[in-house]
Ligand SMILES: Cc1cc2nc3c(=O)[nH]c(=O)nc-3n(C[C@H](O)[C@H](O)[C@H](O)COP(=O)(O)OP(=O)(O)OC[C@H]3O[C@@H](n4cnc5c(N)ncnc54)[C@H](O)[C@@H]3O)c2cc1C
């Protein structure tokens with residue numbers, strides 16, 4: 039597997055501009071001869087499809103929802119970062135770059151992160167121009183708030199619905215191109231495989247989820263922007279349809295999968311209510327600007343709260359442990375996510391958790407309301423407070439919120455080079471689906487930034503460069519008549535038939551839940567060698583059981599959510615094992631990956647830069663063979679490797 | 686201990702667009718009051734699968750009230766009894782033990798039923814494609830703070846832009862009008878300085894497409910506002926009417 043990252047020469051601040059100058063261009067008149075397939079209509083896919091169409095290429099765009107506007111980016115709440123330094127508080131492209139590399143615990147590729155910081159300002163300009171109603175100050179200027187892991191206020195937001203507004207911005211540009219006939223949109227279509235011709239990605243096989251029809255689509259290249267794989271845990275903050283299928287199918291066709299074990303557990307989610315739970319709800323990190331996180335100092339008090347004999351408000355000040363403020367005085371409640379989550383878990387492990395299940399800590403707005411008044415808090419977080427009350431039945435203006443960490447984001451993803459091209463030539467990967475910018479931990483408000491950076495400002499260049507290199511004579515030469523399409527289509531159909539024919543006794547959902555339990559317990563917030571080894575065996579056994587005993591009712595001709603679910607769970611079953619293998623291989627702790635064997639005396643993550651300063655990239659070698667590991671070394675020329683401290 | 690309830694569900698079952706549907710009754714036991722409405726349907730579906738029967742098909746994704754995918758009429762009200770709440774955010778504590786709950790798809794001619802509770806809402810996308818955008822090329826935008834926008838204007842645009850495109854407004858309207866949806870989008874863009882250059886074109890194109898898709902006219906009944914999970918205000922419709930009228934007058938003179 040060739041892992042040449044193709045990082046351009048020169049000083050880091052000049053790499054991207056120099057690279058752009060050197061890229062091959064496609065003459066505007068020739069662009070209409072090319073056809074680009076974009077899978078995904080979230081921030082990354084939607085922005086890429088719209089921008090490429092705007093440049094003159096023909097684009098086919100796919101999503102599994104009934105409208106591109108419903109991609110999961112819509113659910114992002116808190117905000118998007120940019121290095122505008124509107125607050126005059128010392129921000130700069132370099133600082134955003136530095137914070138992101140440090141936040142990622144020195145496991146991201148410097149050059150990519152620098153470019154991300156560099157284009158961050160263009161993103162805000164672009165979004166404002168397309169009508170995103172960001173929050174503003176009375177003077178009419180854009181407003182900012184702070185997010186975890188940064189000491190400057192660089193986060194732009196649209197109430198608690200930033201993702202929605204950014205996505206609607208991209209969707210409106212996409213809609214314009216659909217209206218102009220430059221983009222053909224395929225809603226309710228699920229990509230089930232990639233087609234390669236002479237080693238290059240030249241198409242995909244999709245299933246129309248409304249009619250059941252399986253069809254072939256050919257293009258000059260393929261862009262995957264299919265989001266993250268957090269649903270491998272069953273319970274997560276992701277939408278129900280989020281899947282690893284597109285990325286995993288690409289992996290099985292030769293794309294390297296990088297750092298699958300890097301997953302983010304978000305500290306502020308609503309605790310699990312019980313067995314019937316289907317998803318977890320995030321309470322935006324922005325709440326930690328004003329909310330204070332605490333548990334009682336004593337386990338006895340916590341027990342009384344759990345039993346409902348005492349309320350959080352009854353606990354006097356000196357019996358409260360504001361553990362983030364105590365442990366990380368300089369960042370306090372805004373310590374990064376991995377660190378805050380682990381601290382909450384620790385407090386609960388000590389018996390000081392306060393939800394009925396013992397798994398919860400308080401996020402308290404009492405002091406902020408006293409200081410700024412209820413109205414100010416309502417203005418900042420009104421919709422989040424309403425959402426909390428709607429779900430739990432408690433009023434957070436009166437009683438402290440209860441929160442607990444939950445799976446939220448996946449830093450791992452398909453390996454890509456500086457051009458966002460995977461190890462399959464002609465297959466580009468953007469947004470959460472790639473591994474590129476966040477290392478072992480993502481800072482808040484940086485995923486939206488990355489999705490839009492990839493979609494608006496990187497892919498439109500690098501995809502053009504690839505097409506330019508292929509030459510105009512190659513444009514549109516591969517059609518769905520090529521035998522490679524028939525072959526892959528037959529595989530896809532065989533798999534669907536297989537799922538429908540097993541006729542066992544257990545539902546796909548039930549298998550998914552069982553898989554999630556294994557992964558959460560053994561590959562979640564704390565991982566150990568023994569646990570991971572067990573998990574691999576358990577997942578293998580569960581997978582075997584799945585293929586013998588899953589029951590998929592209904593048929594393949596038409597809408598069948600059970601069949602869709604079964605296909606996704608089947609991929610999670612294989613992918614879960616890959617995740618555990620990656621976690622087992624990485625004998626260090628870094629960011630969201632915490633191996634209990636590797637911690638400092640104070641319980642902080644202990645990296646091993648000498649042996650693990652690399653991207654772990656997995657190559658599929660067959661269903662019965664173990665995957666192969668490849669390494670991309672991470673070389674830091676601009677940021678000095680240091681122990682990450684937020685004290 | 687968590688409280689549970691037993692329910693009787695009357696659910697609309699329809700194989701596909703070509704066949705007729707009917708209500709089917711299902712008893713359901715031990716639903717936790719902390720469960721969401723869709724989690725309650727998950728339980729029903731798991732039981733149906735266990736009996737080898739096809740589960741109830743319904744659209745849903747985020748389960749956080751923001752993607753606008755979930756779409757069902759519960760006891761006669763789009764998204765159910767709770768004000769400003771989508772079906773996925775509705776929790777069972779608002780129902781009681783022994784209750785009968787009727788669940789059916791959006792009923793509106795422009796939104797044909799595809800299966801059970803799933804309807805086709807692509808007409809909304811086509812209204813957007815006609816004019817729901819601000820034309821501008823990625824990379825050509827000016828510095829974001831170059832054009833100050835009064836906070837009040839930005840807040841108003843945000844109120845309008847909060848629409849999740851679920852279609853409850855259409856389902857609730859006796860005329861199946863899509864005015865609230867269209868008006869919200871037009872109000873969002875037409876109120877911002879960036880959206881002004883295309884103000885007239887946008888209003889005309891979106892309203893024309895809306896009419897062409899078979900949505901009914903607005904007769905100021907107000908059911909749409911009452912069911913809107915994002916509380917989009919009827920004032921938006923008033924603004925659209927003004928923008929549309931002004932645009933028509935201008936286009937008339939231009940034509941002359
Ligand atoms: C609740 C929540 C809150 C968040 N808040 C923030 C925040 O405040 N700030 C921040 O920066 N980040 C936030 N994030 C993270 C951020 O929202 C996501 O990482 C980002 O939006 C992902 O964008 P994307 O374009 O990569 O993927 P998505 O938006 O997930 O889009 C994926 C697209 O791919 C399509 N797709 C997937 N699989 C297939 C398939 N097999 N076939 C066809 N199509 C497929 C889908 O239909 C969809 O269109 C949040 C995430 C969550 C879950």
Ligand code: FES
Nearest residue numbers: 746748753755773
């Ligand atoms: S499922 Fe997203 S709004 Fe209900």
